[in-house]
Amino acid sequence: MRRTRITALATLAMLNMFTLAAGVSVARMLPPRLAALHIPVAASRPLVRAGTVLTPVPVPAGSGAASTAVDLPALPTASGLSAVVAATLPAADVGPQLGVEVADAATGDVLYDDDAGVLATPASTTKLATAVTALALLGPDARFSTTVRQVSGGIVLVGGGDPTLAVHAYPASDYPHPATLAALAAATARALKAEGHRSVRLGYDTSLYSGPDMAPGWTYGDVYSGNVTPIVSLEADQGRLTPAGTLQDSDDPVNYSPRTTDPAGLTAAAFATLLGQHGITVSSGPSPSVAPAGAPLLASVSSPTLSQIVEQMLQESNNVIAENLARHAAIAMGMPATFAGAAAAVMTELRRLGVSTPISLVDGSGLSPQDGIAPETLVRILEVAADTPRLRSVITGLPVAGFTGTLSAGDSVFGGIGGAARGVVRAKTGNLSTVAALAGLVYDSSGSLLIFAIMAPQVPGAGLLTAAAQAIDAAAAAFAGCGCR
Known part of the structure; x- marks a missing residue:
């Protein structure tokens, strides 16, 4: 036992000697190796004298050296x-x-x-x-939501007053990108299928706004000339129509073709078609409805920010x-x-x-x-x-x-x-x-x-x-x- 301990101590002493010798050798090698790397160092004295970059602006006599007054452009009279x-x-x-x-x-x-x-x-x-x-x-970050609420035996598409809502996504070059019925229908279908539903009654809710849908001084000539639609809280593509009478599905501010006189009904019909494409049959509707307060939320899409709108x-x-x-x-x-x-x-x-x-x-x-x-x-x-x-x-x-x-x-x-x-x-x-x-x-x-x-x-x-x-x-x-x- 004693011999083993002596052997271990001798071995440890030899390892220490080898480590010390290796350290000395590396230390001697470092200065030339580091010099070869050209590591930058601060000079002990300036090597280059800077010249004048900008010509000093003359200070008018009597104005004082500290004057910083700037002449403003003369205003129109x-x-x-x-x-x-x-x-x-x-x-x-x-x-x-x-x-x-x-x-x-x-x-x-x-x-x-x-x-x-x-x-x-x-x-x-x-x-x-x-x-x-x-x-x-x-506030500039406000957004407007279009939602789908679940009611007994069906669902209600609720207009949230999003004036930029579209049926399908606009081209990538358009700005801003609106919320779409297509995305809302896809999310609604997923939620319904998760609950085992394949068929629903569809209503649509425009109760956010009230009163007449045409302002004093407006005529339906404004609708037929492509300037506006009756104002309701549920509307896609701002009621712009293709020659075939379907929603235009793009942002075309110079489309002066007649717009729809029933923006909410046409929007709900487009939503029903999209649900069908996702495997959900609309058994009745779409028809005007009001979602009860507190009706469960199935799906929602939100507009661009108010500043963008x-x-x-x-x-x-x-x-x-x-x-x-x-x-x-x-x-x-x-x-x-x-x-x-x-x-x-x-x-x-x-x-x-x-x-x-x-x-x-x-x-x-x-x-x-x-x-x-x-x-x-x-x-x-x-x-x-x-x-x-x-x-x-x-x-x-x-x-x-x-x-x-x-x-x-x-x-x-x-x-x-x-x-x-x-x-x-x-x-x-x-x-x-x-x-x-x-x-x-x-x-x-x-x-x-x-x-x-x-x-x-x-x-x-x-x-x-x-x-x-x-x-x-x-x-x-x-x-x-x-x-x-």
């Missing part, structure tokens, strides 16, 4: 802007009741106004008011989206989800946001000729949107002259802004048969950011609408192209 208006907006083109306001975006100071406090028919510039209100009340609405001047957003504003304020309740919600919220200038609405899209907004009110709305982070999608959603939306060629009568103003003017368009209006932002040639509204509510005749729009385009381009002093 009232007389300069008046000359632009006189040169570009003749009464022969725009009619007798032209209203104009131009303000400095940085300060809100009014630089020029001409009848800017007088109510005028705003047409689709009304959508600026609706967009600001919806974003302020609901607002941008789409403003780019396309989409009436169906605008009316749905106005209804959601009414619901958020505890008002009736009617046209009257929606209009009251928009005007009430604008007052809360500090917009106290003249406005009188009967709808949320501006399709009604009974709406009234003063040019100064549109300017105030844009100022609020520009100054409030949660409202910024109103600004980012404005069409860009010569490039996007209703300011691009072929998308509206306002597609003619060119030259140096292309890409510089961002504005919301508005037009009815004898109304032309434009409200937005523009940088002038000095770099000043201006907010403007130009409203021609009495164009001399429907045949002159294009001439009026071209005159307004010319005025916006002139704001961009001059210092107006």
